[in-house]
Amino acid sequence: MANREPTIKDVARKCGVSVATVSRVIHGLGAGYSDRTRDLVLKTADELGYRPNAIARGLVNKRTHTIGVLFPDVSGSFSSELLRGIEEEAHERGFSVIVCNTARDGERTAKYLRMLREKQVDGIVFASYFDPAAYDAELAAMRMPVVLVNTMPGAAALPYIKVDDRLAAREATDYLLRQGHRDIAMIAGTRNDPVAGQPRLAGYREALEAADVPYREELVAYGDFRLDGGRRAMERLLETAPPFTALFAASDEMAVGGINAARERGLAIPADLSVVGYDDLIYARMVHPPLTTIRQPLAEMGSRASDVLIARIQEEDRALEAGETIMPHRLIERGTVRPLRA
């Protein structure tokens, strides 16, 4: 009595039937066996503790029911919310997910992609990459379904899921304008980022101009979406920019960095400076006062990503529809904005 996991053969032998029969009853195919045989097989499988080997299965049906997910940074509230959504939906549809942390490194990304191909994953979710064009070709060459979330494709026609960044930024700025602010600074994202950087700046500018408030370059500083970038951007703003009563930051992290820097200069939030952020990560609710911000429904975006990916994996049909999915954002009013008397 070997001490290995029981296989379908063991079940078959013990039942005195062929493996084909066992396979059929395990699959619940309605035909090909009598009720008596079915019960016997099921009972025996249970007694033996038999579990089908997904690797062997995968080999024959060329489906692993596994997807790969690539993040530039797995830790980080942003990615983890996304991941939760992705995993949740995948699990519900019977898929498991392999996570990959590219650390924003091209070499690593390529290596992960190779590995995922070798492991025969059924599809890939590529999340929040800053330079969309960079992996287009490699992704397309994988010859398997891919969906982008929180980023956009370059040349290749890959489906993607995003929020309308420009519109969201415009609404954030509009909100500040409606509260009576006119001198509104912005901490923008990475200068040349075409997916999360430029559109948010464009939305800010658009709102201003629509309200006949001239856009002034001196009021915008660039960060990198991170805490310290926000802090430094605010310091620059405080030194060189004309006075302003409000700030729109292109990420919550930069908003918090900015707030902390302002606070160190003696400014009170929101008394002296109103702030709206972008993302609505958990810490937006943890800081004091809680941050007014634009909410991106990250978990939903993640589950949506799994949804469209799996749809593409399973039916070649609705393959090319729904290339673009725009998810709804929302302004969450909390404590960092003070209305200004006219």
Added chain:
Amino acid sequence: MANREPTIKDVARKCGVSVATVSRVIHGLGAGYSDRTRDLVLKTADELGYRPNAIARGLVNKRTHTIGVLFPDVSGSFSSELLRGIEEEAHERGFSVIVCNTARDGERTAKYLRMLREKQVDGIVFASYFDPAAYDAELAAMRMPVVLVNTMPGAAALPYIKVDDRLAAREATDYLLRQGHRDIAMIAGTRNDPVAGQPRLAGYREALEAADVPYREELVAYGDFRLDGGRRAMERLLETAPPFTALFAASDEMAVGGINAARERGLAIPADLSVVGYDDLIYARMVHPPLTTIRQPLAEMGSRASDVLIARIQEEDRALEAGETIMPHRLIERGTVRPLRA
């Protein structure tokens, strides 16, 4: 010309050699082929874009080079830091990781465990589960290496990786005592949690008693490690407890919740109340003032977990050594503690 992925057979055919030969050169076995053949095979494989099929490989060598990781909550800074470490080390050693979000649900956990077994993962990391005894049996029944991180085994002898919670809590409390505080409240974790709850409370009590400060039950409130739990605990403390000048919270999240609640009652931090947290998650640096806290090296604990797991997977030898790994914690002084004049 079929449009499928090229297999080892395609390479063999094109080279006019047998698949065995191709397999040997792909593996870089030094023997069994001439240099000429090697070069030819390598060149052909490259031209064809051949990549070995890990599924087929896994079937024959019964190793998938994949591990499974179970979290009670994948989002959450805590898990994601851990995950980063786990993934990083695993990747370095050639393993990929499947993430599972048990959502603290027994049913789901069991389902994941079954799935991981079917997918033939080589081992499992079980992270920060509150009730260690609950899955002992199931885990042991998996007949594959398992390591626990940030939790402890019940009866079964599973290896685990932790910080010394009692000692850490004692040091946090000692620190407050050294700063001159005598009336120190605590927001403890879940009341009956034997891994992160009880030991931290015990450490707090121990420090107090060692300093001849009587332990007073009225000064401790229980939370659930989460933000709102911390907030509510602080509210209870402020209403019913005798006056206190310092607080030790068993998690950063509860510390922040407590701070916010205190602030709403008009208390200034650290002027009126000193606070030390536990964990050192990212937002400890984001709140204002930044939180003084006990740092658990989460990423390192994660990579350590992968390390010992993979060691157990690869060599049956050092199998039973290193059952317990205690990682070093550290007190990080930031801005929430004010020394008290004697």
Added chain:
DNA sequence: TTCGAGAGAGTAAACGTTTAACCTAAGAGT
């Protein structure tokens, strides 16, 4: 009675690898 159909199976190939066992020719040693 004979035939056909369907139920209830079994056989064997296939999926893409790895690897033990075997084969053959060319030198080397005697």
Added chain:
DNA sequence: ACTCTTAGGTTAAACGTTTACTCTCTCGAA
């Protein structure tokens, strides 16, 4: 001239499934 060894291979089984085919009954209809 003979045997031994070794380099450079080939063959085929095995891993655990799925599934297209085939086979053999039994039963009902003509």
